[in-house]
Amino acid sequence: MEHADLIRTIVAGNSGAYSQLVDRYQHMVFTVCLRILRNAEDAEEAAQDCFVKAYRNLAGYGGASKFSTWLYSIAYRTAVSSLRKRRPATDPLEELGWCPATEDMRPTADHAAPYLEQALKQLPPIDSLVLTLHYLDELKVEEIATVTGLGVSNVKVKLHRGRKRLADILDKAMNGQARNLLLNDA
Amino acid sequence: MPEMNDDQLRILFREAGPAQAPAGLRPAVMARLREVESLAPTAPLLNGRQWTLAICVLIGVVALASLLGSPNEHWLVPSFPITIGPWIAGTLAAHPWIPAASCLVFLWVLWEHRTFRHHAA
Numbered sequence: 001m002e003h004a005d006l007i008r009t010i011v012a013g014n015s016g017a018y019s020q021l022v023d024r025y026q027h028m029v030f031t032v033c034l035r036i037l038r039n040a041e042d043a044e045e046a047a048q049d050c051f052v053k054a055y056r057n058l059a060g061y062g063g064a065s066k067f068s069t070w071l072y073s074i075a076y077r078t079a080v081s082s083l084r085k086r087r088p089a090t091d092p093l094e095e096l097g098w099c100p101a102t103e104d105m106r107p108t109a110d111h112a113a114p115y116l117e118q119a120l121k122q123l124p125p126i127d128s129l130v131l132t133l134h135y136l137d138e139l140k141v142e143e144i145a146t147v148t149g150l151g152v153s154n155v156k157v158k159l160h161r162g163r164k165r166l167a168d169i170l171d172k173a174m175n176g177q178a179r180n181l182l183l184n185d186a
Numbered sequence: 187m188p189e190m191n192d193d194q195l196r197i198l199f200r201e202a203g204p205a206q207a208p209a210g211l212r213p214a215v216m217a218r219l220r221e222v223e224s225l226a227p228t229a230p231l232l233n234g235r236q237w238t239l240a241i242c243v244l245i246g247v248v249a250l251a252s253l254l255g256s257p258n259e260h261w262l263v264p265s266f267p268i269t270i271g272p273w274i275a276g277t278l279a280a281h282p283w284i285p286a287a288s289c290l291v292f293l294w295v296l297w298e299h300r301t302f303r304h305h306a307a
Contacts, residue, residue: 015219015223018215018216018219019212019215019216022211022212022215022216023212026207026211027203027205027206027207028204029207030204030205030206030207030208031204031205034205040205040208043205044207044208044211044214047207047211047215048211048214048215048218051215052215052218052219052222055219055222056222112198112201113198113201113202114202116198116199116201116202117202117205131199132199132204135195135198135199136199136200136202136203136204137204138196163195166195
């Protein structure tokens with residue numbers, strides 16, 4: 001079922017149909033919350049809150065923006081609000097026991113993906129979110145600005161800065177193997 | 187200055203994919219929605235005018251009770267705080283419908299509060 005039809009069905013009172021929307025977006029909503037909160041438990045709770053808020057406000061979704069943009073903006077605001085309330089967090093990298101690759105465990109450049117998640121955690125949360133929305137969900141700069149409430153130029157700066165830092169971190173983690181694959185010499 | 191290749195970066199993000207939401211996320215959301223729906227908004231029992239009427243009735247009940255007074259010797263001019271307690275007790279004992287009506291109004295107020303709260307939610 002198309003988004004618009006699905007939303008009409010839900011707003012008309014078929015709340016069971018909402019599970020289809022949750023199914024479609026649960027991973028990206030969870031990812032948005034995780035980028036900000038950096039803790040799976042908190043991210044799950046924020047994702048739940050996000051879907052409940054979205055359900056309550058679904059009738060007010062006018063279709064002016066993409067549904068995903070509207071939903072991610074709720075997820076972002078919920079996660080930021082949760083971040084303000086929660087206890088001081090321990091260092092997530094320490095929790096995960098991440099360390100740069102050693103010579104013995106040097107990966108090939110084709111296997112950079114497993115390093116991405118860890119590398120993103122070394123960036124400021126908002127930068128890692130901006131990169132994720134742009135490269136994973138292919139949101140335009142203007143759409144990311146809508147989700148985060150940042151200005152368009154600010155999003156562009158964060159994308160540019162985030163890309164550079166991500167390149168450095170990945171390259172360091174992969175002992176120089178990422179450079180050939182991912183970097184252009186400007 | 188090295189720059190990341192946009193296409194390669196896109197491929198890298200797609201390979202990694204989004205973080206996997208816990209398996210229990212969807213059931214938890216749907217359970218919370220059922221909870222929200224069970225507290226669905228209901229129309230308040232009283233509108234503003236009826237509220238005013240209810241308050242007037244309450245004031246009337248209290249005033250009437252004061253006029254009727256109690257059969258004990260303190261009912262006419264209770265001098266606070268020595269005799270106010272026996273005066274109230276005596277009045278209530280003589281007219282049990284006063285506490286009953288007050289309780290009814292109180293329960294009504296509680297119900298209104300609950301329905302307004304859900305309405306606001």
